[in-house]
Amino acid sequence: MNAKRVSETKTKLAQIMTPNEANVLGKVFGGAILAMIDLTASATAQKFSGHIAVTASFDRVDFHEPIEVGNLVAMEGHVSFVGRTSMEITIDVVATNLINGTTRASNTARVTMVAMSEGKPVEVPRLICESREEKINFLIAKSRRERRQAHQKDIAELRAEFELASDAELDGQLGG
Numbered sequence: 471m472n473a474k475r476v477s478e479t480k481t482k483l484a485q486i487m488t489p490n491e492a493n494v495l496g497k498v499f500g501g502a503i504l505a506m507i508d509l510t511a512s513a514t515a516q517k518f519s520g521h522i523a524v525t526a527s528f529d530r531v532d533f534h535e536p537i538e539v540g541n542l543v544a545m546e547g548h549v550s551f552v553g554r555t556s557m558e559i560t561i562d563v564v565a566t567n568l569i570n571g572t573t574r575a576s577n578t579a580r581v582t583m584v585a586m587s588e589g590k591p592v593e594v595p596r597l598i599c600e601s602r603e604e605k606i607n608f609l610i611a612k613s614r615r616e617r618r619q620a621h622q623k624d625i626a627e628l629r630a631e632f633e634l635a636s637d638a639e640l641d642g643q644l645g646g
Contacts, residue, residue: 473596474518476604479549481514486568487541498537503563506545507531507579511559514547515583518557519594523583526556529614531579541565543576551611555591556584558611580614 483506491502508525515523537543544564551558563577585594599605632640 473598474549475598475600476548476550477600479514479518479547479597481510481517481547482544483510483513483547484542484544487537487539487543487565489539492539495536496539498539498541498543500533503533503537503543503577504528504531506543507561507563507577507581510545510547510561511579511581511583514549514559514561515557515585518549519585519592521585521587521592521594523557523585526582526584529558529580529582529618531577533577535565535574535576537565537576538567540568542568549597550580550607551615552594552597553615554593556582557594558582558615560607560611580611 485506487498487502491498493499507528511525512523542565544566545561547559547561549557550560559581561577561579561581562575563579564573565576566573585592597608599608632643635643
């Protein structure tokens with residue numbers, strides 16, 4: 471299996487936000503940003519893996535600052551971690567006021583994508599982390615993945631426990 475450097479995985483996408491993307495408060499609707507994040511993650515994953523890639527999960531999206539209609543929103547994605555068939559894509563989002571030139575970091579996101587071929591997951595290249603920061607980011611992403619897996623196992627065990635409980639026991643847990 472081949473390998474690619476983190477620097478080779480960078481992908482950029484930009485779009486001016488129009489009134490069509492506004493929410494009821496007149497700011498850019500979070501769903502419009504999520505759609506752009508998903509597109510950026512998909513392009514980044516496909517560029518890296520050489521395969522169609524599908525979204526497995528939005529692991530985290532932070533909304534730091536509201537985005538104004540008329541701002542240029544630029545997204546930069548890069549692969550921060552790889553498993554056997556999956557990739558964690560980190561997306562940094564900045565919003566630029568084109569009139570006065572001010573730029574603000576508005577969002578960060580982490581999306582897990584899976585490479586696919588003929589409807590089945592396929593192996594992805596290894597990720598070459600060259601800088602200290604890339605190595606640290608990879609190890610933190612690996613830890614996030616392990617914690618997600620442990621959390622999913624804990625939730626499944628908790629659900630099984632609750633499924634076995636009587637309605638009275640569930641009511642007691644609710645405080646009712």
